[in-house]
Amino acid sequence: MLAELFLILLFALLGTLFGILTGLIPGIHTNNVALILLSLSPAFIAGFGFLVAFGVSPEFIMLLVAVMILSCAIADTFADFIPAIFLGAPDDDTALSILPAHSMLLDGRGYEATVLSAVGSFGAIIFGFALLLPFRFIMGEPVSLYVLLRNWMVFILIGISALLILTEHDEFGHRSILIATFLFLLSGVFGFIVLDMPMSSPLGVAALSSALFPALTGLFGLPTLLLSVSSAPEIPEQKTEMRKISKKETTASILSGSIFGSIMGFLPGVTSAQGTVMSMLARRKKGNEQVVVTLSSVNTANAFFVLVTFFLIMRPRSGAMIAVQQLIPLEAWDGILMPLNLVYLLLAVLVSAAVSFFATIWLGRRFAQAFRKIPYAKLNVTIITFLVVLVFAFTGFVGLLALLVATCIGLIAPMYGVRRSHCMGVLLLPVIVRMMGV
Amino acid sequence: MNFRGFVVLFSVLGICALYGISMLSQPADVQIGKIGGYEGMYVKARGTITDLQIMKYGSASMKLRNNTSYIQIFVESYSGNLSAGDEVEVSGRVEQYRGEYEIAVLNDRAVKMLKKWDEEILFVSQLAQDPEKYRGTNVKVTGKVGEVYTKIFYLGDESRGYALRVNSSSTSGLTKGKNVMVSGTFVFDSENLRYQLDIQSFEDANYAR
Numbered sequence: 001m002l003a004e005l006f007l008i009l010l011f012a013l014l015g016t017l018f019g020i021l022t023g024l025i026p027g028i029h030t031n032n033v034a035l036i037l038l039s040l041s042p043a044f045i046a047g048f049g050f051l052v053a054f055g056v057s058p059e060f061i062m063l064l065v066a067v068m069i070l071s072c073a074i075a076d077t078f079a080d081f082i083p084a085i086f087l088g089a090p091d092d093d094t095a096l097s098i099l100p101a102h103s104m105l106l107d108g109r110g111y112e113a114t115v116l117s118a119v120g121s122f123g124a125i126i127f128g129f130a131l132l133l134p135f136r137f138i139m140g141e142p143v144s145l146y147v148l149l150r151n152w153m154v155f156i157l158i159g160i161s162a163l164l165i166l167t168e169h170d171e172f173g174h175r176s177i178l179i180a181t182f183l184f185l186l187s188g189v190f191g192f193i194v195l196d197m198p199m200s201s202p203l204g205v206a207a208l209s210s211a212l213f214p215a216l217t218g219l220f221g222l223p224t225l226l227l228s229v230s231s232a233p234e235i236p237e238q239k240t241e242m243r244k245i246s247k248k249e250t251t252a253s254i255l256s257g258s259i260f261g262s263i264m265g266f267l268p269g270v271t272s273a274q275g276t277v278m279s280m281l282a283r284r285k286k287g288n289e290q291v292v293v294t295l296s297s298v299n300t301a302n303a304f305f306v307l308v309t310f311f312l313i314m315r316p317r318s319g320a321m322i323a324v325q326q327l328i329p330l331e332a333w334d335g336i337l338m339p340l341n342l343v344y345l346l347l348a349v350l351v352s353a354a355v356s357f358f359a360t361i362w363l364g365r366r367f368a369q370a371f372r373k374i375p376y377a378k379l380n381v382t383i384i385t386f387l388v389v390l391v392f393a394f395t396g397f398v399g400l401l402a403l404l405v406a407t408c409i410g411l412i413a414p415m416y417g418v419r420r421s422h423c424m425g426v427l428l429l430p431v432i433v434r435m436m437g438v
Numbered sequence: 439m440n441f442r443g444f445v446v447l448f449s450v451l452g453i454c455a456l457y458g459i460s461m462l463s464q465p466a467d468v469q470i471g472k473i474g475g476y477e478g479m480y481v482k483a484r485g486t487i488t489d490l491q492i493m494k495y496g497s498a499s500m501k502l503r504n505n506t507s508y509i510q511i512f513v514e515s516y517s518g519n520l521s522a523g524d525e526v527e528v529s530g531r532v533e534q535y536r537g538e539y540e541i542a543v544l545n546d547r548a549v550k551m552l553k554k555w556d557e558e559i560l561f562v563s564q565l566a567q568d569p570e571k572y573r574g575t576n577v578k579v580t581g582k583v584g585e586v587y588t589k590i591f592y593l594g595d596e597s598r599g600y601a602l603r604v605n606s607s608s609t610s611g612l613t614k615g616k617n618v619m620v621s622g623t624f625v626f627d628s629e630n631l632r633y634q635l636d637i638q639s640f641e642d643a644n645y646a647r
Contacts, residue, residue: 150514150515151515153515186449186450186453189453190449190453190456193453193456193457193460194456194460195480196460196479196480197456197459197460197479198476198479210478313497315497315514322533322534325535325536326534326536326537330536398459401452401455401456401459402456404452405448405449405452405453405455405456408445408446408448408449408452409449411445412442412445412446412449415441415442415445416442431544434544434548435544435545435547436547
């Protein structure tokens with residue numbers, strides 16, 4: 001038993017290390033990382049085959065690979081906030097809409113944003129463990145909220161979309177609402193066409209040739225970086241001390257993020273992006289600091305609860321869970337006691353979250369200290385090039401065209417001063433239409 | 439035109455271009471046996487439903503058969519409008535589930551009914567000639583009643599001499615030689631190595647004089 005725990009710990013640390021590294025690379029989604037790890041899993045299993053000689057069963061080796069993938073996914077949700085904060089900031093004077101983390105960076109508070117995001121992510125894990133049993137009985141039997149929510153799913157999604165659009169406001173009256181509606185529909189039509197298009201990877205990596213990668217990179221990643229390059233912002237010296245923030249507000253942000261992250265982890269066709277939007281609407285006008293905490297907690301809570309969901313309804317809701325289900329036998333969590341595999345995986349989550357928390361803060365400080373020495377525009381150009389090459393490698397020429405169109409759509413939001421979350425129509429509209437059976 | 443206008447124009451033109459490409463490249467119909475090449479894509483496949491199972495939390499799992507090929511279908515939100523034996527067109531995304539390919543669909547509205555199983559009336563001889571085609575599906579069979587027991591009777595085909603064993607909760611009202619029409623599930627009894635018809639309930643069975 002002790003040897004098994006030691007191996008779980010070791011593989012959780014390995015996965016965490018990998019997750020931190022992939023999190024630091026901008027534009028690489030956790031799901032892609034999980035699928036890369038899954039494609040490498042036969043090599044891992046073969047590589048760790050020597051453990052059989054020490055009495056470790058082949059099934060347990062598969063579980064260890066699953067532990068590594070899950071730890072990687074959790075660590076990725078912590079570390080991916082670092083490039084999100086430090087890269088792609090636009091010029092404060094010219095940008096019509098600016099992300100809260102970038103706003104903090106332009107105030108010299110990039111490190112503070114990193115710490116807040118780590119607090120939000122780790123807080124989501126703590127709340128995740130605290131909400132584990134209530135979640136089990138509310139979402140599963142006897143309350144079966146999952147079934148109730150699913151029956152109303154199409155109305156919930158329409159409600160979310162309407163809420164997103166109608167909460168746009170500006171001094172010109174309804175202009176923003178009209179632009180937001182146009183952007184939502186345009187993204188939706190784009191999603192309808194592109195998400196079902198067959199993409200082929202020139203490298204032959206079929207598992208990664210999903211249209212989601214160029215679509216989301218174009219809608220949310222590249223526009224920020226392009227605007228940053230074109231506006232050449234002056235990034236001030238970054239401070240490494242923290243301002244005092246309200247514990248009550250922070251707890252409320254984590255709780256709201258965790259609750260929405262958990263619900264989004266359960267529903268089909270819904271990602272943490274929609275959870276973020278809903279949570280942001282619930283926590284609006286709370287300042288940049290609280291928005292950063294909320295964003296991080298939604299992401300990490302989503303990664304945590306897709307694991308629990310997996311053992312409740314036996315369906316994967318993320319790339320990491322698709323990878324895990326290929327490796328370990330499934331046993332439903334029907335009673336009060338959890339299946340043993342879930343206990344092992346939760347242990348890995350805890351280890352990964354704790355290590356990632358300190359690693360993110362440490363890396364955030366190093367980034368903040370070294371930041372002024374890095375040529376910001378050149379760095380952004382390098383990342384843009386890297387993302388374009390990656391999109392081509394995974395999805396070919398059709399993926400490149402999808403990336404180009406998505407980038408144009410993604411530029412509409414900052415150029416017309418509306419929230420870029422309307423671009424989530426790319427996922428929402430196709431799901432709504434298909435749920436309505438049109 | 440300023441840059442903002444260009445961005446909007448190019449977005450619309452780009453979507454039109456992508457639509458054109460999707461029309462050329464998207465598989466309209468996919469052969470069940472070749473589904474593996476479409477992983478992650480949204481496809482349409484046609485076939486007959488077999489082995490329909492309602493799962494926990496209102497999902498359903500079934501197999502779709504076309505000739506000798508099978509594919510697993512997972513319906514996320516199932517409202518109970520389908521039956522084994524229905525000929526359908528399924529629209530969904532190809533995924534891998536525990537190492538096997540399956541088509542995952544959001545709900546049973548993504549399953550288009552082509553022919554309901556009870557629209558076709560079969561003779562016993564048709565079942566006998568290709569039993570695997572109907573295995574695990576609901577069928578409506580007409581024939582002449584043979585030997586009658588308490589909970590079993592045989593449905594025959596006079597010209598060819600076939601006799602299909604039919605399991606029923608009651609056989610009252612049935613007499614040898616009567617022409618009847620029976621609805622039920624055509625299954626294979628692996629213990630006795632024979633095909634048989636299970637009437638789901640006596641009331642559901644449709645006896646026609």
